[in-house]
Amino acid sequence: MTTVTLHDLRKEFDDVVAVNGIDLEIVDGEFLVIVGPSGCGKSTTLRLLAGLEDATGGEIVMDGRDVTAVEPKDRNVAMVFQNYALYPHMTGRRNITFGMKSSGDFTDEAIDRRVGEAAETLDIADLLDRKPQAMSGGERQRVALGRAIVRDPDAFLMDEPLSNLDAKLRIQMRAELAQLHTSLGTTTVYVTHDQTEAMTLGERVVVMNDGRIMQVDEPQTLYDFPANRFVAEFIGDPAMNMLPVDIENGTAVHDAFAIPLPNADGGLRNGANGDGDVPIRDGRRAVLGVRPEDLYLATERPDASGETLAATVDVTEPLGDSLLLHCSIGESPCKIQAKPRSDIRPGDTVSIAYDPARLHCFDPESGDAFYHSESDASSESVAAAADQGR
Incomplete structure (x- = not known):
């Protein structure tokens, strides 16, 4: 688990300011959700946390360590993507374990143990020998989560992981993600455009618009006491x-x-x-x-x-x-x-x-x-x- 602090974080693409000087503290073990409309800067913020984008300005601090210029492989974070990012020619087991030896000091025994624990936690033991084309969308997402879990990261970064699932499966996976966080207690930053996901999953919710943070608070407080008109109209359906x-x-x-x-x-x-x-x-x-x-x-x-x-x-x-x-x-x-x-x-x-x-x-x-x-x-x-x- 880890505490993450963003100070005056900024990201520009040519003449577009995607993230406009945001300040945010994510506490140890928190499930924080970033929500907002398309183009608001939420996914860019997550990619900055992962190290997949270089910050134009500001700093990212994880447990007192400035990681703003640190390579993604050295940040000890695990990212779960919207499109699952599974290799189609590999089994579920190989997708979960791919790159573990090159990114950490894992023995074969440790890898087998971690895969077994992740499979039990996510109920995917019967998927380990299947390839992605033989899995449903929800099963692929579980395998992608397993790949993140086995690395025992300091933080999980999740970029709209449920958006490709049908409505019924999204509801089921929301409950499973909440249960998973309760079980693991790992600091989690979750990005979504769906305010229902934000309200049901987040211990705190960050509402973004035009690269800025509009309000950060517990879900019910956002709903009851919006700080501005944008939050009032965005939260609630x-x-x-x-x-x-x-x-x-x-x-x-x-x-x-x-x-x-x-x-x-x-x-x-x-x-x-x-x-x-x-x-x-x-x-x-x-x-x-x-x-x-x-x-x-x-x-x-x-x-x-x-x-x-x-x-x-x-x-x-x-x-x-x-x-x-x-x-x-x-x-x-x-x-x-x-x-x-x-x-x-x-x-x-x-x-x-x-x-x-x-x-x-x-x-x-x-x-x-x-x-x-x-x-x-x-x-x-x-x-x-x-x-x-x-």
């Missing part, structure tokens, strides 16, 4: 609704509604401007954020208190466990999750209630969050997350 408003007397005023903001007199929750909890300035423009699952048909929650909003249904999407309504509130689009068997049709006008503890406000220019209505947010921790995005 369907994405958070964003409605333009003006703040007047502690109320979010839209052309079609006026929603009082609880604790608006001291409701600055993320300290985005460095001031901690301060009153929200009256008269400022804002973007009100509310998740579809925090909106519901007033008829489905007759006990709910507070204001209701009038919405026109444009499209309905049956999802089995819920009915997703694409609506218009005034001129603003909005998604709402209703109960699965609700008798709602396009063109209907519905009355919408909301959870007053789950409201968010973002600056329309910078995108920084300046208000979360839920009072359990830690201003200090979310402010630190917001600073990562700068």
